[in-house]
Amino acid sequence: MIAAATAARLRGQHEVLYLLLPGDRPLRERPSPDTWSLLENAAHLAAYQKMFARRVERILAEDEPAFAAYVGDNDPYFLAAREESAADLLVDLSADRLYLYDWITSLGDDPLSRTAVHPKYGRRTLAMWTEFFLLHEAHHLYTMWKLNQ
Structure with missing residues (x-):
């Protein structure tokens, strides 16, 4: 069974996005040309979550699968998600999270x-990959928090 603290973070960590996305900054404004906007960070989290679910499927179905590094700019879902509204991203991310x-x-x-x-x-x-998924998400949430200053 997954640790209670991990389960709690998995259940609700992403919900801080409801506070971070309506911030005073324009959602699509990049602080610098090589830094993602608030919306791009959220799109990345939605895409990464879908990729993590595919990896969970593989871990459960295959003997010790090998994963390549994830590159968002090569992920068609991320590229499409960057064009969605914040509201649509939040709906998709929350529905996928409940399933996960x-x-x-x-x-x-x-x-x-x-x-x-x-x-x-x-x-x-898989328990440790779940922790990594949450740590990665937390990193982007912190990045988004800083962009809201």
Whole structure:
């Protein structure tokens, strides 16, 4: 079973987006040419969440799958999501998160101990990949919080 603290973060960590997206800054304004806007960060989180769900499927179906590094600019969903409204992104992200939460929290210890390998982060269990997913999301939420100043 997934740790209670992990489950709690998985259930609601993303909801801070409802506070971050309506900020005073224009949602599509980039603070610099090489930095994502608030909306692009949110689109990345929505796309990354979909990619993580595909990785969970592979971890559960394959023996120790190997994952390539995720590059958002090569992800057709991310490229399309950047053009959506904040409201639409929030609806999609929240619906996908509820599904992901129900799925991950329903798994027992055996599925959560299955492993996958990444070129940078090495071999990790599904429980640890879930932690990484949440840490990655938290990084972008913090970035968005800073953009709202």
